[in-house]
Amino acid sequence: MKVVVLSGGVGGARFAQGLIDVIERSDLTVVGNVGDDVEVLGLHVSPDLDSILYALAGLNDDERGWGRANETWRALETVRELGGESWFQLGDLDLGLHLVRSQALRAGEPLSAVTERIAHAFGIETRVVPATDDRLRTWIGTPAGEFPFQEWFVARGHRDEVDSVRFEGNEDARPAPGVLEAIAEAELLLVAPSNPYVSIAPILAVAAIRDALEARRVPAVAVSPLIGGRAVKGPADRMLERLAGGTSPAHVASRYPGLIDAIVVDEADADDLDGLGDVRPIVTRTLMSDPSARKGLAEAALGAVAV
Ligand code: GDP
């Protein structure tokens, strides 16, 4: 069964790991968010694509939740000693990837092409493709002013409440090669349990991607990133509360109007299913605490196709 999943970083990467335990690796296409991309120390960093690549390659640090296992930080120590830009955590192993990607981009290679090359070199058989090769950047509006995504998320520790989210460059952004083709061929479209505002919305901000999902002839299923109305990690619950007025499954589904037919929600949210309208709830355990839990969640989402 051919499947496309829209994905942010860690939540999406864990879900993708579950999916390839159930379907053929090569039948999955992961469309990754690039709104978080950032230039640090002259390097182009794509944190969400990297979380996906590291997870699918089995190189990720499961405990820390991001970056590579067995990471060391010596290069960053030198950066600090020299008074360089050290607010963004870049490990030594991680830096190697950023060097290769940055050189390729500088030489004119599109992000999708270098991502494909890196995936291949890591032995990944799943297609990992950025939503767009064009420059698209998330900006966060807060009471303290508007910040580029990583300045709000990392440098300020996402402590500011969010009043608005915008995607610089989205109007001209075209889907990366392969995205629309994968959507057209898919038998099932999935939205990972990623942050709806800052991981999935930047993908949907590419108009041709949103249009293709609206025009789908196959089921589309989102997985909620909330358990008992709370984010497992990060600011998704605070953002939903403030921007959508609540953290129920209906509030999550409201971020994907006309784009999903079902939503996978946790057992902890099973009493709170009002307001879903046409969107069918699928209730299961959604905490991806280990490989079998990830696989179970993937099976629940994939099961939507049989109905
Ligand atoms: P990021 O780009 O690295 O921040 O990652 P994502 O946007 O892909 O994922 C972040 C979201 O994943 C958060 O809102 C979490 O609540 C959610 N998340 C993380 N782990 C789990 C899990 O085990 N189950 C569910 N349902 N959501 C999770």
Ligand code: CA
């Ligand atoms: Ca992210």
